Amino acid sequence: MEVERVQRWVASALVLTVCSLFATGMAILSGTVDRAGAQPGLLIISCVVGLMAMVGVRVINQRSVLTPWLLLAFLPAAAVGSYYWLTG
Numbered sequence: 001m002e003v004e005r006v007q008r009w010v011a012s013a014l015v016l017t018v019c020s021l022f023a024t025g026m027a028i029l030s031g032t033v034d035r036a037g038a039q040p041g042l043l044i045i046s047c048v049v050g051l052m053a054m055v056g057v058r059v060i061n062q063r064s065v066l067t068p069w070l071l072l073a074f075l076p077a078a079a080v081g082s083y084y085w086l087t088g
Contacts, residue, residue: 012057019053024076031084039084046077 023046030042050073058065 008061011060015056015060016053019049019056020076023047023049023053023073024080027076027080030077031080039081043077043081046080047074050074050076 026042026046026049030039030046033039033042051070052073054070054073055065058067058069
């Protein structure tokens with residue numbers, strides 16, 4: 001395997017891991033705050049961070065940025081937001 005290819009895989013894994021942990025943490029935090037306007041703002045920040053992670057991985061691997069994989073960026077915010085919405 002080429003060294004550049006391995007470097008891209010490692011960088012992609014690091015970007016995706018760090019950003020997805022941060023996005024999930026922001027989504028969980030949105031369910032625990034008591035301020036009225038904080039929950040939507042934190043969910044939006046979570047979506048933006050997830051989107052930046054997916055775009056970063058695509059750019060590192062020199063692929064097209066516009067792809068259906070970008071929908072995965074909204075997964076942490078949608079999962080946690082829907083959980084807290086359903087449980088009240």
